[in-house]
Amino acid sequence: xxxxxxxxxxxxxxxxxxxxxxxxxxxxxxxxxxxxxxxxxxxxxxxxxxxxxxxxxxxxxxxxxxxxxxxxxxxxxxxxxxxxxxxxxxxxxxxxxxxxxxxx
Amino acid sequence: xxxxxxxxxxxxxxxxxxxxxxxxxxxxxxxxxxxxxxxxxxxxxxxxxxxxxxxxxxxxxxxxxxxxxxxxxxxxxxxxxxxxxxxxxxxxxxxxxxxxxxxxxxxxxxxxxxxxxxxxxxxxxxxxxxxxxxxxxxxxxxxxxxxxxxxxxxxxxxxxxxxxxxxxxxxxxxxxxxxxxxxxxxxxxxxxxxxxxxxxxxxxxxxxxxxxxxxxxxxxxxxxxxxxxxxxxxxxxxxxxxxxxxxxxxxxxxxxxxxxxxxxxxxxxxxxxxxxxxxxxxxxxxxxxxxxxxxxxxxxxxxxxxxxx
Amino acid sequence: xxxxxxxxxxxxxxxxxxxxxxxxxxxxxxxxxxxxxxxxxxxxxxxxxxxxxxxxxxxxxxxxxxxxxxxxxxxxxxxxxxxxxxxxxxxxxxxxxxxxxxxxxxxxxxxxxxxxxxxxxxxxxxxxxxxxxxxxxxxxxxxxxxxxxxxxxxxxxxxxxxxxxxxxxxxxxxxxxxxxxxxxxxxxxxxxxxxxxxxxxxxxxxxxxxxxxxxxxxxxxxxxxxxxxxxxxxxxxxxxxxxxxxxxxxxxxxxxxxxxxxxxxxxxxxxxxxxxxxxxxxxxxxxxxxxxxxxxxxxxxxxxxxxxxxxxxxxxxxxxxxxxxxxxxxxxxxxxxxxxxxxxxxxxxxxxxxxxxxxxxxxxxxxxxxxxxxxxxxxxxxxxxxxxxxxxxxxxxxxxxxxxxxxxxxxxxxxxxxxxxxxxxxxxxxxxxxxxxxxxxxxxxxxxxxxxxxxxxxxxxxxxxxxxxxxxxxxxxxxxxxxxxxxxxxxxxxxxxxxxxxxxxxxxxxxxxxxxxxxxxxxxxxxxxxxxxxxxxxxxxxxxxxx
Numbered sequence: 001x002x003x004x005x006x007x008x009x010x011x012x013x014x015x016x017x018x019x020x021x022x023x024x025x026x027x028x029x030x031x032x033x034x035x036x037x038x039x040x041x042x043x044x045x046x047x048x049x050x051x052x053x054x055x056x057x058x059x060x061x062x063x064x065x066x067x068x069x070x071x072x073x074x075x076x077x078x079x080x081x082x083x084x085x086x087x088x089x090x091x092x093x094x095x096x097x098x099x100x101x102x103x104x
Numbered sequence: 105x106x107x108x109x110x111x112x113x114x115x116x117x118x119x120x121x122x123x124x125x126x127x128x129x130x131x132x133x134x135x136x137x138x139x140x141x142x143x144x145x146x147x148x149x150x151x152x153x154x155x156x157x158x159x160x161x162x163x164x165x166x167x168x169x170x171x172x173x174x175x176x177x178x179x180x181x182x183x184x185x186x187x188x189x190x191x192x193x194x195x196x197x198x199x200x201x202x203x204x205x206x207x208x209x210x211x212x213x214x215x216x217x218x219x220x221x222x223x224x225x226x227x228x229x230x231x232x233x234x235x236x237x238x239x240x241x242x243x244x245x246x247x248x249x250x251x252x253x254x255x256x257x258x259x260x261x262x263x264x265x266x267x268x269x270x271x272x273x274x275x276x277x278x279x280x281x282x283x284x285x286x287x288x289x290x291x292x293x294x295x296x297x298x299x300x301x302x303x304x305x306x307x308x309x310x311x312x313x314x315x316x317x318x319x320x321x322x323x324x325x326x327x328x329x330x331x332x333x334x335x336x337x338x339x340x341x342x343x344x345x346x347x348x349x350x351x352x353x354x355x356x357x358x359x360x361x362x363x364x365x366x367x368x369x370x371x372x373x374x375x376x377x378x379x380x381x382x383x384x385x386x387x388x389x390x391x392x393x394x395x396x397x398x399x400x401x402x403x404x405x406x407x408x409x410x411x412x413x
Numbered sequence: 414x415x416x417x418x419x420x421x422x423x424x425x426x427x428x429x430x431x432x433x434x435x436x437x438x439x440x441x442x443x444x445x446x447x448x449x450x451x452x453x454x455x456x457x458x459x460x461x462x463x464x465x466x467x468x469x470x471x472x473x474x475x476x477x478x479x480x481x482x483x484x485x486x487x488x489x490x491x492x493x494x495x496x497x498x499x500x501x502x503x504x505x506x507x508x509x510x511x512x513x514x515x516x517x518x519x520x521x522x523x524x525x526x527x528x529x530x531x532x533x534x535x536x537x538x539x540x541x542x543x544x545x546x547x548x549x550x551x552x553x554x555x556x557x558x559x560x561x562x563x564x565x566x567x568x569x570x571x572x573x574x575x576x577x578x579x580x581x582x583x584x585x586x587x588x589x590x591x592x593x594x595x596x597x598x599x600x601x602x603x604x605x606x607x608x609x610x611x612x613x614x615x616x617x618x619x620x621x622x623x624x625x626x627x628x629x630x631x632x633x634x635x636x637x638x639x640x641x642x643x644x645x646x647x648x649x650x651x652x653x654x655x656x657x658x659x660x661x662x663x664x665x666x667x668x669x670x671x672x673x674x675x676x677x678x679x680x681x682x683x684x685x686x687x688x689x690x691x692x693x694x695x696x697x698x699x700x701x702x703x704x705x706x707x708x709x710x711x712x713x714x715x716x717x718x719x720x721x722x723x724x725x726x727x728x729x730x731x732x733x734x735x736x737x738x739x740x741x742x743x744x745x746x747x748x749x750x751x752x753x754x755x756x757x758x759x760x761x762x763x764x765x766x767x768x769x770x771x772x773x774x775x776x777x778x779x780x781x782x783x784x785x786x787x788x789x790x791x792x793x794x795x796x797x798x799x800x801x802x803x804x805x806x807x808x809x810x811x812x813x814x815x816x817x818x819x820x821x822x823x824x825x826x827x828x829x830x831x832x833x834x835x836x837x838x839x840x841x842x843x844x845x846x847x848x849x850x851x852x853x854x855x856x857x858x859x860x861x862x863x864x865x866x867x868x869x870x871x872x873x874x875x876x877x878x879x880x881x882x883x884x885x886x887x888x889x890x891x892x893x894x895x896x897x898x899x900x901x902x903x904x905x906x907x908x909x910x911x912x913x914x915x916x917x918x919x920x921x922x923x924x925x926x927x928x929x930x931x932x933x934x935x936x937x938x939x940x941x942x943x944x945x946x947x948x949x950x951x952x953x954x955x956x957x958x959x960x
Contacts, residue, residue: 001153022140025120026157027182034140034158051155052834058896080155085830086896087639087871091927098928115938118634282941282960309955316960392960395949 002053006046006063013041013073016101023096024084031081031089035072035096042073050081062086066093075100113333116259117283121163121178124219127334128257128341129167129176136165138195146191148229149184157183162192164199170342172214175203181221181262188267189226193236200243200254207250215344216247216254218275223290224266237267244274248351253277255344257337258284258326263315265290273325276348276413279340280317280326282396287315313376313392318399322391322406323379324362327413329403331396349412359412420589427452427591428614438567438610439599440617445475448615449557452591455485457554459508460547460581464493464540464744465515465628465783466716467574469559471595471619473498476557481506488512490551492540492577492744494519494781495626503531512551513781514538517626520778527779527851537779537857539786541748544577547584556585556592559623562603563596567610570603573717573725573740574625578608580745586612595619604737627719627954629695631669633937634959639828639871642920642930644670647759647826648679649923650874651867652688655822657801659691661751661788663760667826667869671759675703676936693751693788696721696732696740698953701946702936704731714740715747715784724950744784751788756801757822758788762859763831766842767887767899769862769877771825774844782859789860791821805866808878820878823860824867829895836897837870838890862886868893872900873919880916892917 014037024032031050039045046063066072070093077096081089116124125134138144140158149156161183166175177196179186188196199216206212225233244254256275258264263285264272272278272286280286289297291305304310313319321329330336349355370379380388385406387394394402416422430451434444449472453459461476462469477498487508494500494516502508503526512535516523526532538546547553558581561572571578585592593615594608648671651657662668675689690710694700696718703709712732717725717740725732725740735741751758762771773780795802795818802819810817827837848856868875868890875889884907892908894900911917920927937943940957 001150001155020141022122022158025180025182026155026161026184030182032140032157036141049155051153055834058901061896061901078158080157082155083834085639085828085834087829091638091642091930095928114933118932118938307955309958309960312958312960318960393949395945 001049001051002056003049004056004059006048006060008044008063008067009042010044010067010071010073011042012071014071014075014097014100016103018100018102021096021099023099024092026080026082029083029085029088031079031084031092033092033096034078035100036076036078037074037100038076039074044072044075044077046077046079048079048081050079052081052083058086059089062089062093066090070094070097072097113335115332116281116334116337117261117332119334120182121161121180121219121221124334124337125163125167125176125178128217128219128338129169129174130171133168134165134176135167136163137199138164144191144195146189146229148190152228154228160189160191160195161186162195164195166213169215169338173212175199175213175216176219177217178219179221179260181260184226185223186221186260186262186268187223187226188233188236188240189229190232190236193233193240197236197239197243200240200247203252204243204246204250207252213252216252217341218254218256218271219260220256220258220264220268220272221260221262222264222266222268223262224268234267237271240271241274244271245351248276248348253344253348255279255341257341258286259317259332259337260284263287277328277344278326279328279330279337280320281330281332281337282317283332284317284320284326285312285315286320286325291315309392310375318391319376321403322383322385323366329400355412362412424589424591427454435615437565438614438616439565440615442471442617442620445472445617446478448593449476450479450483452593453479453484453487453555456488458488458490458551460491460553460556460585461489461499462556462558462577462581463491463495463499464577464716465495465517466625467559467576468496468624469557469595470496470498470624471617471621472557472559472593476507477501477505479507485509490543490547490553492543493517494523497522500526509533510535512536512538512543512546514540514543515781515783516779520780524777524779537781539782540744540784541752541787544580544745547580552588552590553581553585554590556581556590558582558592558594560594560596560608562598562600563594563613563616564600564603564610567594567613567616568603568606569594569596569608569610569613570605571607573722573742575607575742576716576744579743582608582612593617595623597622604739605735607741625717625719627957629664629697629718630720630940630953630957631664631666631697631699632940632957633669633673633699633935633942634939636666636670636673636932636935638930638932640667640670641674641932641934642871642925642927643667643826643828643869644674645678645925645930646874646920646923647671647824647869648674648682648684649925650869650918651759651822651824652679652684653682655757655801655804656688657757657822658688658799659755660689660757660759661693661755662697663758663785664695664697665761665826667761667828668759669697669699670935672697672699672703673935673937675708676706677934679708680706693747693755696725698940698943698951699937701943701951704728705946706936713747713750714742715744716742719954720952723952724947727950748784748787751784752790752792753795755788755821756799757824759822759824759826760785760789761826762837763827764837764839764842765825765827765868765890766839766862767890768883769825769865769868769886769890770842770858770860771865772842772844772857772859774842774847774857776843776847776850779857782857785859789823790864791823795819795821805878808876820866822866823864824869825860825865826869829870829872829897829900836899838894838897838899840899870895873917873922876916876918879914885911885916889916
């Protein structure tokens with residue numbers, strides 16, 4: 001297993017009222033992502049725990065694209081990954097952000 | 105032809121444990137206990153270089169069905185095969201004990217729903233898992249004794265195998281779909297121990313003919329049969345009344361009698377169609393291939409074959 | 414004086430040599446190996462019928478039992494090398510030379526046998542290419558074929574899995590060769606005559622029915638959200654743009670997802686009746702919902718598919734059905750239909766390089782080509798027009814003058830990462846590495862880049878027709894290659910410029926919300942759903958059941 005944390009900044013903080021949400025499942029080729037609204041309003045912190053080794057640069061690229069697309073400022077994002085491919089990771093991140101943007 | 109309104113219904117088999125809870129309970133009524141944000145996770149999986157899950161694959165809490173308060177626990181069959189382990193087991197046992205303790209108080213719930221989806225005990229935490237299974241059985245019996253029915257809903261990918269099969273059988277009522285499977289030893293285990301002539305685990309039609317929802321409900325191993333969409337599970341859950349016989353010596357003796365009779369009648373059969381011939385069903389070889397509606401009609405005609413659980 | 418009838422005399426000599434082993438045309442199973450030892454001579458070209466589906470498996474097994482001292486150095490000329498017996502022939506020294514098209518499960522064994530010098534490889538062909546050579550320079554001396562039933566005169570019913578048989582028999586019987594058929598049953602009267610008895614020399618009732626592989630069954634339960642997204646991109650970015658009515662689909666999950674989205678997403682896009690009405694296609698179970706929803710007018714099949722026979726018999730307005738009521742497939746004719754009569758081929762691939770060449774070869778496997786190179790090739794002999802064909806041709810030419818001919822749409826679908834996080838996009842194809850290793854003068858490329866018109870990944874669609882030079886093609890490919898090393902090395906400015914020109918279109922450019930891509934969009938989510946759609950007529954094999 002590999003663990004690392006990616007710190008970055010968004011242009012704006014993520015809208016919505018939800019304090020946290022969980023998306024995905026730790027199944028083979030899949031991952032779960034916990035979004036929590038905490039910390040600096042523009043900070044994005046992504047804590048990754050992954051079963052695949054040697055892909056930190058790919059994670060960084062995926063997170064960079066995600067932050068550029070969604071601007072999830074104020075999110076603390078924890079990930080448990082069981083070998084998901086980058087497109088699945090991006091999809092789950094987008095799903096999680098969409099859920100957090102919900103009004104209640 | 106599948107009507108479009110059915111085509112787009114979320115399926116129980118495919119859905120995650122959380123989606124099943126969402127679909128089963130009244131909208132927005134679920135209050136989770138020890139949710140993901142509490143980070144109560146398996147302390148053991150890291151030793152095996154395996155990623156944990158925030159809820160350890162067991163989601164517990166309370167909610168409403170048709171406005172009635174219920175307790176609910178759902179296993180995530182896709183995480184580690186939905187296995188019983190230290191944390192997941194403790195969450196389930198804790199929920200059941202709280203239900204038993206709260207019976208007759210303002211915190212009382214009308215029913216406990218167990219959305220089981222499990223291959224049995226988690227091998228990486230085998231001892232804790234085995235204990236969790238026995239404690240769960242004990243706690244289920246206490247809840248039933250306190251007058252609260254415990255209902256198992258079976259229709260997930262992993263089925264209800266190993267200790268999960270035993271736990272299921274201890275419930276007061278079992279709701280199952282066509283894809284649902286209940287057994288103790290899994291098909292691969294039987295084949296490994298007894299040979300392929302005894303049970304060919306790769307013959308999927310055989311596996312479902314023996315362990316699947318239709319056979320289980322016809323034999324009395326399940327009480328309600330539903331179509332595989334979440335809405336059908338909810339409809340069945342809505343109408344559950346506490347009409348299970350009390351957990352008494354008399355009930356157990358009746359159940360023992362039923363099982364003895366079943367063994368005598370069907371003990372020499374090698375496959376379910378042979379059982380259906382003896383039972384006098386009209387299309388013994390074609391039960392698996394009936395449409396859902398035709399099978400449900402057949403069930404109505406046949407009636408439930410048992411009186412105890 | 415020249416003897417112009419040597420072949421005829423040789424044929425008569427061989428047939429006469431087995432009179433003691435046969436009763437009329439019928440040979441008993443236990444005599445088959447002896448019969449083969451007398452009928453087949455060392456050095457013969459032999460076709461042991463086997464393709465990607467049906468197998469003359471009993472005859473294959475019997476042929477492995479001949480005495481290699483007596484029968485050796487055979488030249489095997491057949492479309493599929495699929496059974497372990499096929500490889501055994503080379504291991505045992507019965508066969509030496511090989512010309513084939515497809516190997517599937519034996520792809521690893523062929524690579525090893527080649528390495529050990531057990532196989533002398535002629536060439537890896539496409540199906541119609543090999544069939545063409547049956548009539549030019551690879552004509553079989555002896556063909557061992559499979560049929561459902563035969564009468565005592567040798568009339569054969571090959572049934573839904575007719576496939577290669579008429580072509581093999583045509584080439585063999587009319588060039589003084591000998592045809593031996595294994596049949597599931599010898600009957601008084603065949604339900605229909607697929608092969609006339611005067612083209613068949615001997616028949617044997619095999620101890621078990623010939624084997625058929627369910628090759629085209631894709632379980633809807635295994636279709637992923639990524640494949641659904643790719644299918645949405647294809648439907649909106651290609652089907653809706655070009656409106657191809659006549660087409661062929663590959664056998665992968667990405668195209669299965671398209672089939673399952675036709676009645677849902679395709680309908681929302683208003684495409685019913687406008688696209689995908691006529692097909693050259695195997696009997697894909699995943700097409701059942703679209704057929705039942707009225708999308709499909711006609712399908713011609715290369716072969717059959719296990720479990721689909723009753724369904725197809727009951728849908729004779731759609732499929733080609735004999736007067737007996739069962740499917741007639743024909744690989745040669747259907748391949749030809751795919752080559753000349755289709756406006757689009759769309760299929761999955763494993764590897765794509767920066768010029769758009771694609772291959773399914775890996776360094777230790779030689780899987781062959783099957784039909785994909787013909788389906789996925791622009792036929793320069795085509796002269797009839799269609800709107801889709803002309804639109805593609807004009808995009809490629811950049812104008813629409815009277816000499817601008819059309820182009821077949823050849824669409825490659827690839828998830829940017831495959832099994833085990835192996836990138837689908839590479840700087841150099843594994844097949845080129847393999848060709849170097851084995852000293853092959855031509856690398857086994859499935860579809861050449863100059864035939865490919867579009868590449869679809871989960872990141873978007875790249876329209877190579879609109880690319881004007883090799884650098885644009887390279888950046889268009891990098892631009893949809895996701896987070897693979899090839900994708901990460903894109904020139905972001907050039908990729909953005911291509912996107913502005915519509916060469917690259919992302920889901921958001923097409924108005925697709927990626928969060929819509931979920932399994933509830935599929936018209937069927939399980940094999941059981943397909944059975945329900947088919948009114949219980951589809952009878953899937955056990956390995957696809959979960960009921």
